[in-house]
Each structure stands twice: as structure tokens, then as C-alpha cells.
Amino acid sequence: MKSTLFYAIAGLTGWQRGSILLNGHEVGRTRSQGPGRYTHLIVQRGLALIPQGDEIFTGLTVEEHLDSGAFTPRAWKERRDRKERVLDIFPPLRKLMDTPVGRLSGGERRMVSIGRGLMAEASLFLVDEPSLGLSPKIGKGVMDALMSVELGGSAMVIAEQNVGLLEGRVDRVIGMHVGKLKGEASAKLGFQTKREL
Amino acid sequence: MSIADIGFILTNAVVLTCIYGMLAIGISITWSSVGLINLSYGFIFAAAGYGAWWASNIFPHNGAIVMIAGILVGALGGVLVCALAFIPIHDKPNFPVRGMIATLAISLIGSQALMAGFGPLSKSLPEIFGSGTIDFGDMVLTADKIGNVLTSIGFVALVVTWMRSSRRGLEIRAMMMNPHAAAIVGIGVRRTGFYVMAITGGMAGLAAVLLSQTYYISPFGGLAPMIKGVSIALCGGLGSVQGAIIAAIILGLNEAITGVVLGGQYVLITQFLLIILILLIRPRGIAGIVDRAREA
Numbered sequence: 213m214k215s216t217l218f219y220a221i222a223g224l225t226g227w228q229r230g231s232i233l234l235n236g237h238e239v240g241r242t243r244s245q246g247p248g249r250y251t252h253l254i255v256q257r258g259l260a261l262i263p264q265g266d267e268i269f270t271g272l273t274v275e276e277h278l279d280s281g282a283f284t285p286r287a288w289k290e291r292r293d294r295k296e297r298v299l300d301i302f303p304p305l306r307k308l309m310d311t312p313v314g315r316l317s318g319g320e321r322r323m324v325s326i327g328r329g330l331m332a333e334a335s336l337f338l339v340d341e342p343s344l345g346l347s348p349k350i351g352k353g354v355m356d357a358l359m360s361v362e363l364g365g366s367a368m369v370i371a372e373q374n375v376g377l378l379e380g381r382v383d384r385v386i387g388m389h390v391g392k393l394k395g396e397a398s399a400k401l402g403f404q405t406k407r408e409l
Numbered sequence: 410m411s412i413a414d415i416g417f418i419l420t421n422a423v424v425l426t427c428i429y430g431m432l433a434i435g436i437s438i439t440w441s442s443v444g445l446i447n448l449s450y451g452f453i454f455a456a457a458g459y460g461a462w463w464a465s466n467i468f469p470h471n472g473a474i475v476m477i478a479g480i481l482v483g484a485l486g487g488v489l490v491c492a493l494a495f496i497p498i499h500d501k502p503n504f505p506v507r508g509m510i511a512t513l514a515i516s517l518i519g520s521q522a523l524m525a526g527f528g529p530l531s532k533s534l535p536e537i538f539g540s541g542t543i544d545f546g547d548m549v550l551t552a553d554k555i556g557n558v559l560t561s562i563g564f565v566a567l568v569v570t571w572m573r574s575s576r577r578g579l580e581i582r583a584m585m586m587n588p589h590a591a592a593i594v595g596i597g598v599r600r601t602g603f604y605v606m607a608i609t610g611g612m613a614g615l616a617a618v619l620l621s622q623t624y625y626i627s628p629f630g631g632l633a634p635m636i637k638g639v640s641i642a643l644c645g646g647l648g649s650v651q652g653a654i655i656a657a658i659i660l661g662l663n664e665a666i667t668g669v670v671l672g673g674q675y676v677l678i679t680q681f682l683l684i685i686l687i688l689l690i691r692p693r694g695i696a697g698i699v700d701r702a703r704e705a
Contacts, residue, residue: 222593224593248500248588248589248592249599251592251593251595252592252595252597253597255593255595261593263688267587267590267591267593269582269583269586270587271582271586272583272586274584276579280579280583280591281594283595283596287560327560332595360507
């Protein structure tokens with residue numbers, strides 16, 4: 213459901229009613245035009261989607277991969293600096309720059325996938341299940357790295373089953389169950405409330 | 410059969426391999442990046458041939474202009490096919506089948522239009538590479554053969570280098586590997602489609618000019634090269650440039666050996682038997698052997 217919501221925001225799946233505003237601009241198109249047709253325009257408006265299950269380009273090297281995340285004109289010009297920033301967040305990628313992504317381990321792929329998202333010049337980062345399918349230790353490492361990102365004026369939304377990983381480190385926690393919002397808890401309240409929702 | 414005969418057949422096979430291989434690479438790139446089995450190459454091929462012929466009437470003694478005219482008309486044909494058969498239907502259900510039929514329709518209509526416009530008589534292009542020869546032991550290499558091989562390899566190398574080094578090339582390669590993820594990072598499917606179709610159209614155009622050094626240009630002359638190109642692309646595993654090159658070499662060698670051992674009339678039979686054999690052993694083509702990375 214969370215993934216479907218993210219995909220709907222990115223224009224990758226059709227939906228019926230409502231409106232999606234990004235920085236005050238309507239980006240939703242309720243009239244179905246086929247999935248993905250306008251996604252690049254939404255990305256240009258400042259959306260970076262880091263999808264569940266690592267939608268990666270298996271044959272591209274890590275470096276090309278990071279470049280491919282910077283497809284808005286300004287991000288492309290600054291891609292060298294942005295790459296440095298991503299490499300500071302994920303130091304293990306530094307020596308893998310010339311390796312095809314198809315050869316990497318699950319944790320490394322996740323780093324590449326998230327790194328690609330962070331390359332974008334985005335005001336909204338949607339991160340879908342960053343710890344899914346990773347061992348607890350590596351999952352925690354990925355989450356730590358995500359928390360170390362300096363967002364500046366941007367916002368980040370993380371969909372995560374394992375709320376314990378987020379405990380005390382995010383501004384707001386919103387519960388969602390079968391497509392309905394089930395309530396909100398401030399992170400400081402602790403997660404006991406959250407679990408009762 | 411003397412060594413000179415074998416050499417003659419081998420060099421012919423190498424020339425044809427280069428030309429068909431170039432078509433196959435175009436078909437392969439188109440399929441894997443925009444998801445379209447483009448059956449209109451027959452028309453693009455013939456149209457580029459006529460474009461080159463038209464240019465050769467205006468500039469009779471300038472081979473380079475003739476060749477560039479062929480490439481440009483081919484690229485234009487690719488853009489036209491993209492606008493007619495890709496843009497309107499690429500996000501509709503069942504696009505691969507619809508696209509195939511749409512391109513087939515364009516091919517038939519276009520070829521008939523060429524026939525109506527230029528008449529059914531074949532045209533011939535002037536010799537682009539001159540008529541010099543190089544004696545190589547017993548073999549005689551003519552200038553057009555050397556020119557064909559060098560030009561096609563050069564053009565493919567240029568395209569591959571561009572795809573490896575430029576931003577647009579990165580977009581195309583990303584789309585070839587994972588169209589869904591390509592949309593997520595902000596690659597416009599439609600714009601990239603135009604680039605892909607223009608480039609592959611240009612490749613078909615160059616192939617048409619080069620093949621016209623051996624065969625005549627006729628409205629339906631693109632059909633046989635397209636069938637060979639599609640089968641080579643299938644054999645190499647649709648979507649892989651290396652696979653297409655290897656498949657083109659294997660099928661070219663097969664053509665040469667069959668020509669020597671059994672006779673030229675059996676070439677198509679052994680060709681398709683070999684393709685069936687390859688696809689029985691490796692249903693997804695040769696490409697898997699050379700891939701450096703495993704699929705997700």
C-alpha cells in the first residue's frame with residue numbers, strides 16, 4: 213500500500229480521484245495516461261523516489277548509476293560534488309565505482325539505489341522500505357546512513373515496517389494500514405502509542 | 410575449389426556480416442530500450458537507399474555526400490516511425506503487439522509509396538569507395554569491400570562510444586536495462602524514443618547505402634536484410650550489442666561455409682537451422698554468455 217501510494221505520487225500507477233501537490237504545483241493526473249509517461253516531469257519538479265526492491269540497472273557501473281540519478285539539469289552539472297556527498301554517506305561504494313551493479317550484494321545494491329535517489333535535486337525524497345530484505349545489522353547501517361543525510365530544505369518520507377529502527381530519530385510517525393491513515397504519533401511519544409493504533 | 414575462391418566467399422561473408430550485423434544491432438537496441446520490435450526497417454532501409462540515390466543524382470561524384478544522405482534519410486525515417494508508431498501507443502495496453510503491427514503497416518505502406526513514387530525499376534548507386542583493388546596473396550580485395558567493412562565497423566563503434574560516454578547514451582542504456590527504473594530517475598520515455606529511433610534509423614540507412622554497393626535499390630529490397638537483421642538480433646539475444654555482433658559473425662561464417670560446401674541455394678536452410686539450434690540451447694540468445702552482470 214505504501215509502495216502504491218509512492219508510485220501514485222510518482223505517476224507510475226493510475227488512480228481515480230483527488231489531487232497531488234508538490235511545491236504547490238499539481239503533479240497528479242487523474243486521467244490515466246499510462247504508467248510512467250509523465251514521471252520524468254514530476255521528477256523535474258523535485259521528487260526523488262527510492263523504490264522498494266532496488267529498481268536498478270544491472271549492467272551499469274556504480275558510477276554511471278549515480279550519474280543516472282542526477283538527470284535534472286542542475287543536478288547534472290553538480291554531479292561530481294553530489295557523487296562525493298553520496299560517497300561520504302556510503303563509503304563502501306568508493307572502491308566499487310567501476311563495478312557493474314549486477315555483481316553487488318544486496319546491501320551494496322541498496323546503497324546504490326538510495327545513493328541514486330540522493331543524487332537528484334529533490335525537495336521530496338520518498339524512501340520505500342530501505343531495510344527490506346537486508347540483515348538487521350546491514351539494515352540498521354543503511355538506516356543510519358539515511359539519517360545522516362543533510363536534507364537542507366528538503367523533506368524525506370520513509371516507509372518502514374520496522375518502526376524500531378526509526379525510534380527517536382524522525383519528526384513524525386504516521387501509521388497506515390490497508391491504505392488508510394490510522395493516526396499520527398510524535399516520535400518523542402515513544403512507539404507504544406504507535407503500536408496500539 | 411581454390412584458395413582464391415574460398416577467400417572470395419569469406420570476404421563476401423565478412424562484408425555481409427558487417428552490414429546485417431549493423432541492422433541487427435539497431436533492431437536489438439530498439440527492442441530493449443523502447444520495447445518495440447520495429448518491422449519497418451525494410452521501409453527505412455529502402456527509403457534511405459532512394460534518398461542516397463537522389464543525392465547521387467545531384468552530386469554524382471561525391472561518395473561521402475551520398476552516404477551521409479542515406480544516413481540522414483534513414484534517421485528521418487526512424488523519427489517518422491517513432492512519431493507514428495511509438496508516441497501514440499507506447500503507454501497503451503498490449504503495446505509490443507500493437508507496435509509490431511503498426512510498424513509492419515508503415516513498412517508496407519511506405520514500400521508501396523516508394524514504388525508509386527520511383528517506379529518498380531531498380532536503381533543503382535555509384536561506386537562510393539572507388540574501384541581500386543588490393544592483391545592479398547591469392548585473394549583480391551576490392552575497394553568497396555574494404556570500405557564497407559571499415560565504414561560499418563566505424564559507424565557502430567561511433568554509436569557504441571557515444572552510448573558509453575554521453576548523457577543521452579546513458580539514458581538509452583538505462584532504459585535498455587530497466588525501463589521502469591529509468592522512469593523513476595526521470596528519463597522521458599518519449600524523448601529517448603526519438604533518439605533511439607533516429608540512431609537506429611541512421612544505422613539502417615548506412616546499411617542500405619553499403620548494401621547497394623552489392624545489390625540494387627528497389628522498393629521491397631529492404632525486406633530480406635530486415636529478416637536477416639531480425640533473426641540475427643534474436644539469435645544474439647534481443648537487447649545486447651555484443652550478442653548481436655557474435656551472432657552476426659556466426660551466421661556470416663555459416664553463410665560462407667554453406668556456400669562453399671553445399672552451394673549458395675542452401676544458405677537460408679542452414680541459416681535458420683542454426684538459429685533454431687542456438688535458440689534451443691540458449692532460448693534467450695547468445696548474450697547471456699558475455700554479460701558481465703547477472704539480472705536482478
